[in-house]
């Protein structure tokens with residue numbers, strides 16, 4: 001109502017032709033129409049919220065180990081200076097130690113930086129995991145990233161094992177950090193593993209063969225931890241890169257991982273994590289499986305997205321990077337209309353969906369898989385046979401990056417892939433449990449924040465203007481509410497035009513002595529006063545209910561103005 005009153009005021013009082021400020025007035029009318037319509041879009045994210053919870057202990061006890069699906073976990077890293085190897089392997093530990101049968105678990109590290117330091121760290125990790133995993137299981141450790149666990153201080157030294165394991169970890173950390181600082185691996189360590197020879201032949205980060213190493217083969221009965229328990233499979237992959245072939249960034253890495261893993265473990269569920277985001281809950285696989293394995297309602301579920309939490313936030317989140325309103329309000333809203341967006345890290349997928357399968361009503365998923373009659377190959381044979389799947393020519397003249405796998409050519413490859421999945425008839429699920437399932441690292445400087453924002457705004461706009469735009473392509477394929485939800489995010493950067501106009505022009509006109517708003521004594525004044533205060537009070541309450549602070553909200557308003565600048569100004 002308030003918004004309509006503002007429109008009515010603006011429309012009814014346009015200065016006559018020749019009068020001062022006519023065009024500015026019409027501009028303001030345009031901006032206010034835009035803001036009003038955008039506000040309607042944001043309501044799509046609030047209209048139909050769904051909150052979910054799981055009864056994972058029931059599932060936990062229902063199935064025998066052999067009837068559970070295999071889970072392949074993809075961790076992506078791209079640069080050993082920005083993403084230090086010690087952080088990467090902490091993420092790897094947190095997922096290797098999941099409370100899930102090790103035989104059904106495989107962890108793949110994709111290293112687009114092709115760094116032998118990262119490889120060295122993973123090699124060290126494959127050894128330390130033999131101590132860490134049984135320790136976690138024995139003492140029900142949480143979280144299972146050693147760095148986060150030791151830093152949390154929740155490890156009272158009552159067990160002798162804690163001292164031992166901490167010492168082992170610190171020694172390993174020292175070796176890795178020293179190597180990272182030196183920028184090279186000590187000769188003695190190099191000689192210990194045949195894998196390093198693959199770095200010998202000259203090649204650069206952007207021009208090299210595939211490097212693939214199965215560091216732990218979960219099928220090998222000798223691959224055990226110190227207590228004799230099975231270990232999950234652990235694989236290092238640096239896909240082939242050539243300057244003349246586009247590598248398609250994370251989407252390219254994910255697609256190579258999908259193929260490589262299909263030949264090694266072929267888990268039916270795939271979890272993707274950025275290397276800076278560790279798992280904070282060792283049971284979250286079960287949470288996701290509760291949806292996929294639901295016999296009645298699970299067949300149309302393509303992916304289960306968890307929110308991305310961050311552990312490096314200051315209390316008042318100075319750069320507004322924690323997105324608590326998106327996580328705690330808006331994504332519950334899109335869930336009500338068919339499911340959240342796929343936002344990369346922290347998402348479980350059905351493998352079939354990533355292969356581009358369309359949803360059909362009679363589709364029933366079979367979890368049991370008969371792969372025991374596969375001929376047992378040696379690790380080397382398997383590696384050699386799998387390498388071509390990660391070559392850069394593999395995708396030529398195929399549908400990879402288009403109909404199959406993650407989509408190429410978009411700065412937010414995850415969002416567009418998720419949209420296309422939903423357009424194929426699949427649903428998704430948003431699960432936001434009390435204990436955060438994943439915790440990552442958010443940008444900590446203004447310039448990092450703005451670079452990230454710029455990439456996202458551009459990526460979203462790309463989707464809006466693409467062939468697959470939610471505005472037309474998705475029409476009748478997904479629900480109207482979800483369409484509006486997508487458009488609301490995709491159109492974000494267009495807001496900047498109205499914002500810039502609105503924040504600059506009226507003040508300039510005030511300098512000329514022309515007021516573009518009604519006087520306090522004018523009854524129209526109340527429509528403005530009402531809309532402005534209602535909007536801010538609502539957003540403050542929403543922010544506080546999502547766990548924020550008043551100062552945090554204020555910071556978000558400040559950063560909002562930065563983020564609202566046209567993408568080209570941001571960098």
Ligand SMILES: O=c1ccn([C@@H]2O[C@H](COP(=O)(O)OP(=O)(O)O[C@H]3O[C@H](CO)[C@@H](O)[C@H](O)[C@H]3O)[C@@H](O)[C@H]2O)c(=O)[nH]1
Nearest residue numbers: 076077078112249250253274275343344345412413414452
């Ligand atoms: O050529 C590349 C570039 C990036 N990455 C990895 O992709 C991830 C995400 O890249 P980053 O630059 O950290 O982007 P963010 O903005 O932090 O990531 C968010 O936004 C991306 C784009 O929407 C999503 O893919 C991510 O999952 C999501 O966390 C990181 O693990 C990188 O190591 C690669 O594997 N290869």
Ligand SMILES: [Mn+2]
Nearest residue numbers: 274276440441
């Ligand atoms: Mn990141």
